[in-house]
Amino acid sequence: MKTMGKKYRDPQRLHPVVNIIVTVLLGILAIACIFPFIYVVIISLTSEQSIVKNGFQLIPEAWSSDAYQYLWSMRGQLFRSYGVSIFVTVVGTAISVLMITFYAYAISRPQFQYRRFFTMLAFFTMLFSGGLVPMYIVVTQFLELKDTVWALILPLTMNAFYIIIMRTFFMKSVSESILESARIDGASEWRIFFQIIFPLSLPGIATIALFSTLGYWNDWFQALLYINDPNLVPLQSLLMKIEANLEFMRENMDVANMQQSLFSTIPQESAKMAMVVIATLPIAVSYPFFQKYFISGLTIGGVKE
Amino acid sequence: MKKIARDIYTNRTWLLMVLPGTIWLLIFAYLPMFGQVLAFKKFRIDPDGFFASVINSEWVGFDNFKYLFSTDDAWIITRNTLVYNTIFIVLGLVFAVATAILLSEMLSKKLSKFYQTSILFPHFISWVIGSYFVFTFLSADYGLLNYILEWFNIDPVAWYSEPKYWPFIIVFMSLWKGVGYGSIVYLASIVGIDRTYYEAAMIDGASKWNQIKNITIPMLKPLMIILTIMNIGKIFNSDFGLFYQVPRDSGALYSVTNVIDTFVYRGLMNLGDIGMSTAAGLYQSVVGFVLVIITNYIVRKIDEESALF
Numbered sequence: 001m002k003t004m005g006k007k008y009r010d011p012q013r014l015h016p017v018v019n020i021i022v023t024v025l026l027g028i029l030a031i032a033c034i035f036p037f038i039y040v041v042i043i044s045l046t047s048e049q050s051i052v053k054n055g056f057q058l059i060p061e062a063w064s065s066d067a068y069q070y071l072w073s074m075r076g077q078l079f080r081s082y083g084v085s086i087f088v089t090v091v092g093t094a095i096s097v098l099m100i101t102f103y104a105y106a107i108s109r110p111q112f113q114y115r116r117f118f119t120m121l122a123f124f125t126m127l128f129s130g131g132l133v134p135m136y137i138v139v140t141q142f143l144e145l146k147d148t149v150w151a152l153i154l155p156l157t158m159n160a161f162y163i164i165i166m167r168t169f170f171m172k173s174v175s176e177s178i179l180e181s182a183r184i185d186g187a188s189e190w191r192i193f194f195q196i197i198f199p200l201s202l203p204g205i206a207t208i209a210l211f212s213t214l215g216y217w218n219d220w221f222q223a224l225l226y227i228n229d230p231n232l233v234p235l236q237s238l239l240m241k242i243e244a245n246l247e248f249m250r251e252n253m254d255v256a257n258m259q260q261s262l263f264s265t266i267p268q269e270s271a272k273m274a275m276v277v278i279a280t281l282p283i284a285v286s287y288p289f290f291q292k293y294f295i296s297g298l299t300i301g302g303v304k305e
Numbered sequence: 306m307k308k309i310a311r312d313i314y315t316n317r318t319w320l321l322m323v324l325p326g327t328i329w330l331l332i333f334a335y336l337p338m339f340g341q342v343l344a345f346k347k348f349r350i351d352p353d354g355f356f357a358s359v360i361n362s363e364w365v366g367f368d369n370f371k372y373l374f375s376t377d378d379a380w381i382i383t384r385n386t387l388v389y390n391t392i393f394i395v396l397g398l399v400f401a402v403a404t405a406i407l408l409s410e411m412l413s414k415k416l417s418k419f420y421q422t423s424i425l426f427p428h429f430i431s432w433v434i435g436s437y438f439v440f441t442f443l444s445a446d447y448g449l450l451n452y453i454l455e456w457f458n459i460d461p462v463a464w465y466s467e468p469k470y471w472p473f474i475i476v477f478m479s480l481w482k483g484v485g486y487g488s489i490v491y492l493a494s495i496v497g498i499d500r501t502y503y504e505a506a507m508i509d510g511a512s513k514w515n516q517i518k519n520i521t522i523p524m525l526k527p528l529m530i531i532l533t534i535m536n537i538g539k540i541f542n543s544d545f546g547l548f549y550q551v552p553r554d555s556g557a558l559y560s561v562t563n564v565i566d567t568f569v570y571r572g573l574m575n576l577g578d579i580g581m582s583t584a585a586g587l588y589q590s591v592v593g594f595v596l597v598i599i600t601n602y603i604v605r606k607i608d609e610e611s612a613l614f
Contacts, residue, residue: 014513019412026407030423033485036438037426039449043441055447103326112319113312121330123614128594130337131586132569133579137343138336142355158329189318218431221545225574236433240550269447276437283429291422295489 037280044068044273051269067270071278077230077238078278084149085235089216092153096212099158101205104166105197108174119167126160136225151226152234156215162208169204170197207297210290217283235279242272344369344587348579369584378568379585386564389472390540393479398533400480401487406521408488409495410513421492424485432546439478439551466557475562478551479544490532491525498524531611534604538597541565541589565589 014022043056047064054061071078103122107115130138135155145151174197182192198205223237313320340359347365351357373379404424411417427435442449443464451461464470502520511519543564552562565585572582597613605612 014410014412016412018513019410022407022411023413023416026404026411026417026420029404029484030420033424033427033481036441037430039441040438051447055452056441056444056449057452058449099325099329102322106319106322109319113316114320118323118327121327125330125334126613127597128338129590130334130339131341131583131590132566133573133583133586134337134340134343135333136573137340137348137358137579138332138355141350141358142336143332154329155333158326158333160334163326193322214429218429220431220433236431239437240433272437273441276434280430280434284426287426287429288422291425294425295421295493298490298493 037284040273040276040280044270044277046270048267048270056269064267064270066267067274070267070271071274078275080231081233081235081238084152084232085217088149088152088219088234089213092156092216093209093212095153096157097205097209100162100166100208101198101201102193103158104163105170105193107163108167108170110176122158122160122163126164139226146226147229147232149232152219152222152232153216155222156212156219162211166204166208170201173201173204203296206293210293210297214283239275239279242275341583341587341590343579344584346580348583365580369580370588373581373584373588378563381560382563382565382568382585385561386541386543386566389475389479389564390536390543392476393483394533394536394540396476396480397483397487397536398529400484402491402522402525402529404484404488405491405495405525406517408492409521410517421485421489425489426485427482428486430482432544432550435478435482435546436550436553439474440553443474465553465555468558468561471552471558471561475547475551479547482547487532491528494525494528495521527608527611530607531604534600535613538600539593540596541593543567545570 013019039056039058042058042060043051044067045063045065046057046060047062048066050057050060050062050064103118106112107119107122109115112118139151139155140146143150143154145154178196178200179192182196187195218236220234220236220240223232223234224240227233227237343359343362345364345366346359346362347368348362349358351361353361408417408420411420430438440448445451445461445463445465448464450464454461462470464474498521502524503516506516506520543566545566548562548564548567549570552558555562565588569582569586569589572578572585576582601613
């Protein structure tokens with residue numbers, strides 16, 4: 001290539017000037033996507049007086065960790081909500097993954113005589129929905145799950161879309177010949193499932209588990225519908241009613257009086273943002289690691305076989 | 306009869322595997338479908354439980370629908386839902402494809418990876434957190450935007466009570482959250498394009514622009530068509546959090562932020578009007594169902610492989 005002289009430019013590559021423009025444009029977009037989080041972190045570390053005087057500054061006049069100390073003094077409710085969120089996410093994901101993989105595996109097997117019926121049963125729910133109100137009545141009147149942790153878990157357990165994705169995945173990745181030899185060796189279908197299929201399908205299962213984990217962690221809608229009991233409020237929904245909740249948490253504090261002397265002013269605004277940071281942190285920290293699984297997961301299954 | 310029993314026995318393992326899922330589907334998907342009949346009833350709780358409540362509630366025919374469509378609300382929520390979703394579909398497509406192409410053409414692959422990580426981040430954030438992100442900019446007292454306006458000697462704006470700005474804010478936020486995901490999907494498809502096409506074009510002396518126009522975009526076209534048509538199938542559904550959390554449920558903004566989903570929610574939780582909100586939900590389900598059937602029919606005409614069913 002060098003022999004062709006300095007002027008030679010690989011037409012496969014962008015012109016350097018164009019490349020700079022593209023890099024800057026995309027850079028602005030990339031910053032716009034993460035800047036709000038950084039901004040919230042900054043605000044959470046701003047002193048309340050500074051906020052009242054100058055608003056939310058990019059570079060605060062006075063830094064302060066009051067907001068975090070304030071939240072720490074009310075850690076009871078915070079830990080409680082963290083606990084609810086973690087429980088719902090872990091238990092929900094486990095149930096969800098098991099139910100989806102069982103269902104999807106069965107309808108992916110040609111030996112299963114009724115697979116068409118059960119595929120349709122799941123598939124039709126993607127086309128026609130029962131709607132919010134009947135769902136609400138079923139959960140509250142029929143199952144009587146209002147103000148129980150199961151109201152946060154069960155409505156999100158299954159999802160026809162994931163079933164269809166996993167079914168496609170099983171059809172593609174599990175060859176019938178491996179199963180045949182296992183069957184000849186006398187292994188039961190359950191043993192085949194747990195000892196052969198499960199390990200073999202880990203990439204697909206991990207994807208569903210990731211989707212499910214994020215779905216549970218970020219959910220606030222179920223809590224909005226079904227939860228009034230403060231002991232069962234997950235983190236996202238604690239954040240949602242943060243103004244009321246900060247008040248509530250303060251009242252519930254047994255050290256309320258001591259509190260008054262500790263903070264000259266209640267760090268209302270910065271405490272809100274500190275809560276946002278605390279709720280986002282688990283995702284922001286684990287995000288760079290799970291991101292690549294998420295991307296590879298996007299391509300695991302076209303919906304159709 | 307004997308044959309059925311034997312069939313069930315030979316399929317017992319598979320039937321056991323689908324059993325938990327089937328129970329779930331019956332309770333959480335099919336029972337609510339049956340519950341849609343409440344759209345034609347005046348709901349009254351019966352002490353004998355759920356089924357008794359649904360069945361014994363008084364039949365009122367189309368009264369709930371007449372009531373729903375006699376108000377301005379029905380028109381406003383339908384308009385908002387359709388117009389916003391149309392804008393989301395068009396702009397979402399343009400931005401996602403453009404971003405994907407630019408990401409794939411950037412010279413620094415390392416930087417491109419970093420950018421991908423950044424723009425996908427909003428996808429993993431709930432709208433509750435998203436609404437606080439917006440609040441840091443729009444807060445009337447402390448927000449960055451009013452701070453900037455003040456800098457230019459412009460009067461501050463009470464953002465959360467001024468409907469005229471919200472169509473832009475809603476569209477902006479929808480793109481902010483969605484473009485990353487969309488562009489990653491298209492990028493995966495671009496990476497899969499056979500490199501020899503570009504090599505051949507290069508030998509023929511095609512410029513970069515011509516390569517994009519004549520190779521990349523035509524290769525992405527099937528995916529663009531399919532995703533767009535699938536989105537049109539969902540045009541009657543909206544992202545509840547975007548329209549509820551981001552405007553902080555501000556009543557002053559309902560004229561431009563109320564969509565079918567938020568209307569149904571408020572009808573149920575704030576007004577407790579079960580009949581009318583079920584009717585609105587059924588209206589959404591039925592139109593949505595028809596749209597999915599029609600769009601799938603069109604997809605099958607264009608490219609049978611990509612049809613959903």
